[in-house]
């Protein structure tokens with residue numbers, strides 16, 4: 001049964017008129033660079049959130065560098081911090097929980113158990129779940145994470161799930177190579193996991209997505225509440241570069257826009273997604289410009305290891321008008337009924 005929930009502003013039960021929105025973000029941590037919690041925390045804080053970051057790993061840098069050192073949190077450590085320390089000890093109240101990379105199936109299961117029970121007790125909490133499994137046709141976590149995520153999605157009230165193309169294919173069982181198969185994947189996903197309220201496929205590429213030398217990325221969404229069979233999708237000019245942390249930044253900004261501070265700012269999912277895509281596009285463009293200016297050789301490989309989040313602070317300012325980003329991005333929006 002789908003949980004009926006309005007697009008909500010935060011904290012309907014707060015006694016205080018305007019409490020700062022508060023999120024528990026369960027993701028990886030890198031000392032150097034910006035992926036996982038390091039990609040999510042600054043944007044969320046700057047846009048008005050108190051961020052409680054629970055680090056599922058602590059690495060010197062992300063693995064895309066080729067080498068790194070560090071360690072993974074153990075499932076019992078995650079449990080101790082979240083359940084015993086934050087929920088029972090401090091009796092923390094959250095408006096949202098964001099879950100991303102978890103280093104083992106046991107840590108995934110224990111996290112989902114705690115967050116799932118919390119969301120059942122307090123249905124106003126918005127769980128944004130990134131089912132981190134892999135990318136570009138390859139798993140980069142243990143295979144047993146696949147059935148674990150399937151079970152978690154079947155059994156829990158997840159507000160938004162944010163798979164990429166490979167993760168959507170794995171979870172829905174549909175090979176996505178066209179808009180029609182994408183649409184079918186949304187329908188089968190919804191059938192298999194009816195308690196998940198909103199589905200956003202963060203990035204897709206189709207064999208036909210190169211037009212006259214231009215490459216495109218697609219991003220698509222499907223909202224089961226209000227129920228509609230319509231899929232909205234966006235066509236985005238692909239930048240000639242590969243970024244680490246863009247998906248984590250995307251999730252953080254999606255959370256910010258879908259759980260707005262003011263009720264009046266609540267909007268339909270496609271409207272929210274458009275805002276997020278415009279902002280991500282602007283940040284990636286600036287990151288690319290600054291990276292190329294700093295380091296000429298990267299111009300060839302265009303592998304951008306670190307987002308330039310601090311240099312994008314002014315773009316992230318909550319009063320910044322998204323319409324200002326419109327011209328450069330040329331993101332087109334369509335609906336498939």
Ligand SMILES: Nc1ncnc2c1ncn2[C@@H]1O[C@H](COP(=O)(O)OP(=O)(O)O)[C@@H](O)[C@H]1O
Nearest residue numbers: 164202203219237238239241246247250277280
């Ligand atoms: N090369 C790129 N050019 C333009 N936008 C990009 C590029 N890479 C990522 N993005 C943006 O970042 C968002 C998240 O994409 P990505 O990092 O591929 O997601 P995921 O980590 O979930 O696979 C996309 O929706 C797109 O807006």
Ligand SMILES: Cc1ncc(COP(=O)(O)O)c(C=O)c1O
Nearest residue numbers: 028035062063244245246247248
């Ligand atoms: C541990 C860890 N978390 C998060 C990320 C970032 O993932 P994405 O680029 O999909 O945002 C990476 C990428 O290398 C990573 O290694």
